[in-house]
Structure formats: C-alpha cells, structure tokens
Amino acid sequence: MANSNKSFGDSTPVEAREDGSQLVPQHDPFDVRKLRRKMDLHLVPVVAVLYLFCFIDRSNLGNAKISGMEKDLKMTGSEYNIILSSFYVGYILLEVPVVIICKWMGPAWFLPLTSIGFGICSVCTAFVSTVPQACAVRFLLGVFEAGMMPGIAYYLSRFYARAELTFRLSLYIVTAPLAGAFGGLLAGGILKLPRIGWLTGWRMIFALEGILTVGVAVVTLFLMANGPDTARWLSAEEKKLAVERLRVERTASRESAQGEGAVDGGGAREKMARNARRFLRGVYSPVTLSVGFIFLLDAVTVQAFAFFLPTIVRTIYPKSTTVQQQLYTVPPYLVGALVMVSMSALSWRTDRRQIFFKPSTTMVLIGYIMFLSSTDPRVRYGATFLVASCFALGPLTNAQVAANVVSDTTRSAAISINCMFAHIGGLVGSWSFVEWDAPHYRIGNSINLGTSVGILVLSTATLLWMKADNKARDRKQAETSESELTQEGVEDLDWRHPSWRWKP
Template identity: 45%
Template sequence: MSNHSNSEKAGVEERDKTPPNAIGPLDENDKSLSYLAGKGHVATDAHGRSLFVIDPKVESRLRWKLDFYTVPVVSLLYLFCFIDRANIAQSTPSHDEPAHLTFFSSRAGNAKIAGFEEDLGLEGYDFNVVLTCFYISYIVFEIPSNICCKWVGPGWFIPFICFGFGAISICNGYVQNKAQACGVRFLLGIFESGTLPGIAYYLSRWYKRAELAFRLSLYMIMAPLAGAFGSLLASAILELDHFGNVESWRMIFVIEGIVTMGLSFIAFFIMTDSPESAKWLTDEEKDLVRARIKAERIATTIVLDKIDKPKLWRGILCPITLTVGAIFFLNNITVQGLAFFLPTIVATIFPDDTVQRKQLLAAPPNLVGGFFLLAVCWFAWKLDRRVIFTICSAPAVITGYAVFIGSDNPTGQYVAAFLIASSTYFLGPLSNAIISANVVSDTARSSGIGMNVMMGNFGGLISTWCWLKTDAPHYYIGHGINLAVSCLLFILSAGLLFWMKKDNKKRDLRSPEEELAGMSQKEIEDLDWKHPGFRWNP
C-alpha cells in the first residue's frame, strides 16, 4: 500500500497509484480500515484529507443498501406528517362565491373544504390565527427537539414524535370551537417540530456530504405529493357515513391519525440509530459507513459524539448556519406562500373557470416543482456543489413575481407560476445539506440543522399573513413581498459563495501543525469548523 505524502499534490499522486479495488488506508503505518473507523482514531490528516480510498463499486453497493433501509421509512412518515399538518390548510370557493373573495390555501386542506370553518364558527381572520398557533410551537421547539433527537437517538425519537402527532391529529377530530382548535394545533406543532430537522439529521449520520442533498430530496418530495395523495385519501374517507362516533371532516383527522400512529409503531422496529446498531449491516459494512463519514470530518475520532455544549454552539453560531438560515427564511416565505395559496393565484388568473378546473390547474406547477426538486439535488450530489444552485434559483422566482405584478396576461401569469415552483422547493434539502457539509461534529450538525429549520419556519409564519382577502384579486402585496425576498435571497447566496471562497484562501495560508501544537484532542475536536485545516464546502 502506498504511503500518504505530506503534500497535497503528492497525496493525489499516491491515490492515483492505488489499485482500483483498494479499500484501505494510505498512511505510512498501513493501518486497517477498521482501525481508522474505530473510536479514538482519525480518518484524515491535519489538512482534512482522507487517509484511505474506496473502490467505487463497493461504495455504490453500500449506498444502495443504505438507501433501501433508511430513506423509504422516513419518507413515508414525513408524507403522513405533512398530510396531518395540512388537512385544515386548504379551502376552495363554493360554486356561489367569487373565487377571489375566498381565503384559501393549497395543500390537502380537505377538512376545511368539508366544513371545518363552518362547524367551529370561524370568522374573519380566525383561520389565520389557527394556522399561526401551529407555527409558534413549531418554531420554538425546533432546536430543543433536534437536540433531544440526538440525545435519545433518531431511531426512537422520530417514531415517537410521529406517533405523538398522529394522536394529536385524532384530537383534531373532536374540537368544538376556535380555542380548542388553537390548542390542538399548538400541540401538533410541538410534535411535528422535530420531524423535518430530525430526519435531515438522521440521514446525515449515514451519508457523505455530496450524497446527502439528494437523499433529503427523496423524503422532502413527500410534501408536494401529500397534496395529491391526501386529497385522494380524504375523498375516499368522506364517502363513509361515519367512523365510530365522528362524521364529515372529523373522520379525516381520526382515520389519518390512526394510520400515522400505526406506521410510527412499525417504524420503532425498523429504524436504527446508527451503523453500530444496524443488524442489516455486516461488520465490514459498519466499518465502511463510519470511515466514510469520519473521512470528511477533520480531527474526528468518533462519529457519534456525546452532547457537548461548545459543539452545540459551534453548530448554532456557525456563520454558514446563520447565513443559510436567513436564506431558508426568505425562501420559505415563497415556498409556504406558494404551497398555501397556489389555488388562490390560479383562481385570479382564470376567474371564470370551474372550481374543478382551477384545482386541476393548480396541480401541474407543483408536479414540475417536485421534478426539479429531485433533479437539482441529483446534480448537487454528482457535482458535490450546493450553494451555486441556491444562487441559480433566484432569477426564475424574481422573473415569475415580476410577471404577476406587471402583466395581466393569463398565459404569462400561469407560466410564471411554473417558473416559481420549479425554482423554490429544492432549497429545503439543499439548505440542510449545506449546513451538514460545513460543520464537523455530530452534535454541531444536530443544533445547526435545527437552527436552520427554525429560521426557515419564521418564513412560513410570515407567509400565512402575506395573502389576505383584503388584497384580492391581484394580491400585489403578496407578490411584491415575494419579489423583494427573492432579490435579497440572490444577494445573500452570491455573497455567501464569495465569502466561502475568500475565507478558504485565507485558511490555505495557515499552518494546522503550528496552531494545534500543545492542544489536547478534546480541544482540537471542540474547534469544529474553526479548525485551521478545515475548509468550507460550497
């Protein structure tokens, strides 16, 4: 086995000389992969370069196995999470009510269609208030929930919170007034706050930074799919006369809540916290999973470290976390606004069409958005680049909202809806992938991802108040706000990429050996992204 050279150029040459089927270290002591994957040993040199190479075919087989055992179960849980959350988030105009006078949103929203507002006596902006109660708890518990996910272990914590929001969803079927609806929605926010960041954190335990964005997209695409699947499921449920002692829209919450609880119970037995506890991995595969992760985390001697306060703050206060969180906040104003109010936009474009046709016309932009969600994240995986796609998302969104404001042409406005949908959804997985790629420890990733999602959901909260019936039928305020935030998103994203490259050049001039001299291993690991050998990964 070739020795690992001290120079970067020599290191590349040594790797090139390694046989293509090699799975092993390149260091001078020729230590085994199991040794490098074990506790107390690093898998990089002081400059963050990997000490081993892996046969691409072996790595591909491992990746397919990880995909099979980790992605489907969390995707299914997230699908029902979003269905449960969105069941009151859509209404549709009645046949005798002008479409532009109705406040409604787009997801599944089937309970609202079936009489939720009327039965509870909601008037004026009461429905906005009910939605807002969800976002308050959803935001407040974001970071604590993800820290708990690390502490308890995602294999237990994620099924538990999914079981909890399934139970709370059942409670939605028994509310009688606005106060009860607000209380139940607040509790739903507590349980669901850990789902999105928890799953992102969970998958980051298994995948390399280049691979993560695409895997995140595979479960986050469940959000747009929830609209279509939830509507079909609710339509079938509403064909029943009653379910036990509940009728009408209440059946939707009760039955879907029961299904969610059942899936969560099964997930308790399927999900596993880490490679160490994965019975479906061989010992060699466990070593390879750990070594792959450690090879991208400079100075890391253990993949799953204990919760450590300095590392928690490294994740929260990382400049990449704060900047990407601000970008995700801006993006979520657009994403959630589009998700909630796309039928409203379609209704203003085609005011004379039937309700059924308006609902059909609202579907294609979301489907296109789902396609680009997967496609862009696939390219991010293959190119190992994320920030550049964030920058490229903004121009299409800016163009789309400019058309809405400046044109009355229905065809042009409908095309603008496609431009916006195709360029917004993929920032969700990309933002969490950027955070994961730019902190080192497992602890920092748990807090960093939680911080990002928390900041993003402030955007969701704002979006619920951007589209009001007083601004109908043109909704210039809503379009104007989204145009402004898209411009700011472009500036922040471009500035982030510029800063990362500039700071990496400064780090190239530093000497890790000199700066780390005399420091203990604990002190070195606590540096996280402040380690002199660390480089930002755009």
C-alpha cells in the same frame, strides 16, 4: 494531529500515520456502491413516508378551508392566519430542544414516536368546533412536528457521506411537494365519501389522514436503526465500512459519527462542557447563520404556497367545483418535486450546494413577477408551476450546513438552527396572504418576490465570502504551526480549525 498541506475540508479524507506522513484510506468502489444501495433501500423510503404524512398533516388545513371548515368554524377576518400561526409558535419554541432529545433518545425511537404524536393531533382536529380549539390543536401539532425535518436530516447524516447527503435529503423532502399533490388527490377522494362514522366533509380529511399517519409510524418503529453499527440489515463488514467512511471524512474530529462516546477522559462534567462548546460551534457558524437566513426567506414562500395554494386556485377558477379546485393543486406540486430532485442530483454529482440555490430561486422570482403583472387566470396558474421550485432549497440548505461542520454534535446543532430559521419564515409566510388582499393578493406576491431577490443576493454574497475566507485560511495556515494548539483545542475548534476549508 499532524500538520499537513491538505485541509480536512477537502473531499478526499486524510489520516495521519504515527510518523506524521499521510494515509489516504481507499475503499473498493464496488463495496461502496453496494453499501449505498442497501442504505438507500432501507433508509430513504422509511423517512420519506414519515415526512410525507408529516407534511400532509400540516398542509391539509388549506384543503379543509375550501371544503367547509371556514364556514363551520365561522372564521372571520384573519382567524385562518391565526390558526396557521399557532402551529409555528410550538414549532419554533421546540425546534432546538427536540433535536437534542432526538440525539439523546436516538432517531430510531424519536422519529416514529413524534410521528404518532402529530398523527393523533391530526385526528383531534376533526373534532374541533371553534377557532380557539383549532388553535390549540395546531399548536400541539407544531410541538410534535418540530423535530421531523432536522431529526431526519440528522439521522441520514449518520449514514451518508457529505457528497451523498444532499440527494438523499431531497428524496425525503421531495415528499413535501408530493404531499401537496397527494393531499389534494386524497382530499378530493375523501370528500366524495358520504361520511366516516359520524364525521362528514372536511372533518373526514383530518380523521382519515391522522389515522393513516399513526399506522405508518407504528410500523416504522420496527424498521429504523440509530446508526450503521446498529443496523440489523447490514453485515458486519458493511457496518465497518459504513462507520469507516464517515470517520475518515471527519478525520479532524476524534468524535465518532455515532456520538460523543469517543471523547477522552475528564469525567461527565468536562464531557458536557466539551459537547456544549461543539453545539455552539454549530449555532454560530457563519455558514449556518447565512444559510439559515436563506432558508427563512425560502420558507416564507414554501409555507405560504402550501397553505394558500388551494385558496389561490379558487380565486383563479372560482366557477370550478371544490373537488376540481383540489385537483388543480396537484400538477404544480409535481413540477416542484421534479425540480427538487433534479437540483439535488446535480449537487450530488458535483459535491456542490451553494451554486444551486440560484436556479430554483430565479424560477420562483419569475413566477411572482407573472402573478403581479397579470390577472389572466391561465398566466397566474402557470406561475404556480414556477413558484413550486421553492421546495428545492430544503435539501440543499440542510446539506450545506451539515457539510460545513465536522462533529456529530456540531452537525445536529447546525441542522436544528437551520430548520428553526425556516419555521420562523413559515410563521411570516402564514401572514403573507390575507383575506382582504384577495383576489389578486398583491401584498403576498410582493413579499415573496422580495424574499426571492433576498435569497439571490445573500447566497451570492455567501459564496464569494466562502471562497475569499478559504484563500485567507490558505495564507494563514502557511504561517501557523498546528503543534502550537493544545489537543483539546484542536478537538473543539471544528470549523475554526486552521486546516478547515468551507465547502461551497
């Protein structure tokens, strides 16, 4: 690799000629826009629908609780929280392994098949009659859902350039708040039915939503491709352009965007060792660890919001009917979706992510201050609209860890670790609102206020560190000759490479 004054972290990719001079590949903007539109039409709707049903099948427990499930299963004390926690046990344990399976199997097979799995688990929930049975089914639901968020993020990163990725991630993660809105509407509609077969009440919610999930997943088996080079809906010229765009952006790595097939020589054992080193680069990246902890803090709020919003609405409007309470949960989710897409669009246009952690988190912080400072139902319901801004950090954090590594293996590791942190936060969130803290839930609101403050402090500190470390790398690069490094060392260094620059 030739020495240069330009870092491979810069937004304009650089390739070295044989004589050591630089070649900056130029792509026709019209062709790039046409390719991007085609990818948007073929990729985003498919993964968005999958994630929509993933989040519906996860969060419908909150809708079922206020629709009779709590009474029918004779839940007492903290048993609802225990059921919630059992989901995260499977989720956290399998987070990293299933992403490795996703990479090995290929996202085009893995994502639909795991969706079929959690759809079946949702249907099974309709037949539970005890709390232990509900815990077992929720554990299996967590196992099958563990690979969805990191798997889809990894899948899209195989197609989109760094600056484009955040907005595309938002277009599927936005289905999380939309799932809350749609789930509330769907639950309200289902509860108006007298029965589905021999199922009645809350059991119909799980059965019908699970059946819909399986049907959608089966269809997506025929729509997905593992990468640009296998996409049937791209022409030969478009495939070449799609692969080339990613290759030149990640030019410091000899690994292709489609996998490790381009790694030279050394046999299978050396290839595995090299992939293991690259995987660990993604795990131990300072940005991965910092942003992952930020996502953990955010997920405490996201998951608590998803699982407890119907319960909170019931405490605010106790005299409303169950269907009305379900419908009250819809508007805050719509506002959360709008904030998420807006922040992600700004991130795409500026090719920045870290700075957008602050606006949405500030709105969440204000929302919890309103919860803690007032018992007026109108004020507290208004606070839910601000708290819904917590969803914005999902695409921003996943895009940030993906943007701050190079190789395909390192990127899959960084995304999976980021999501694992988030689901540890989800486990904490499942215990942030407990029954004996009702109706004002001061403990839960205080915990989430604290996580918002933590995000603001840590995201600011990380941004300042990235800028300081880039300056230090500028000074060090002037003193270091890249030719002193072995070729294997250059390939495996990833973000440790002297030319690397963090992208805030």
